[in-house]
Amino acid sequence: EIVMTQSPATLSVSPGERATLSCRASQSVSSNLAWYQQKPGQVPRLLIYGASTRATGIPARFSGSGSGIEFTLTISSLQSEDFAIYYCQQYNNWPPSFGQGTKVEIK
């Protein structure tokens, strides 16, 4: 099973600032990586798939990059509604697997 490691565990950011979240795979997953956002008490929401393609309705301030084993989710200017936990997930190898999450909190 591919292990997905996210860093940092918690990211403290002021509204309006840029947030950069990292996800590393234990072996190459090509570009078969998705990002999800989960707010407290809510279900995960698909943000990015194919490492860099925004899902339907996702604002342009969210962007994904990377391939192979290193991936990044960037939120260009944090809005109040963006404070949440973010998970990466690989779907290149069996079984699909998630990172442990990065919590983005208000600084």
Add this chain to the structure above:
Amino acid sequence: EVQLVESGGVVVQPGGSLRLACAASGFIFDDYTMHWVRQIPGKGLEWVSLISWDGGSTYYADSVKGRFTISRDNSKNSLYLQMNSLRTEDTAFYYCAKDSQQLATYYFDYWGQGTLVTVSS
């Protein structure tokens, strides 16, 4: 509008059994692979199982293989998870999730609200 509504989560004793259900609407159910994903409260996500559009193929995480059975009834737009020999470590929210494309990709574009399974004596 896509909707996935899970039901069946309760408190059950270790070794017990439970059947979860997920009612789907707003899309052509029998066009899509469907999944169960679980989340221990306050913790991360774990993929549990999938079933192909026609029910012909099923796959399981090692942690549940031999104990859980996924099934679907396309005539009722419903997905199921039969959970046997439950363990305390199975305690989690269980989400029904839709695969993103008709040709299964194994990432998830819609999730249900989840149903809580608690395994405790």
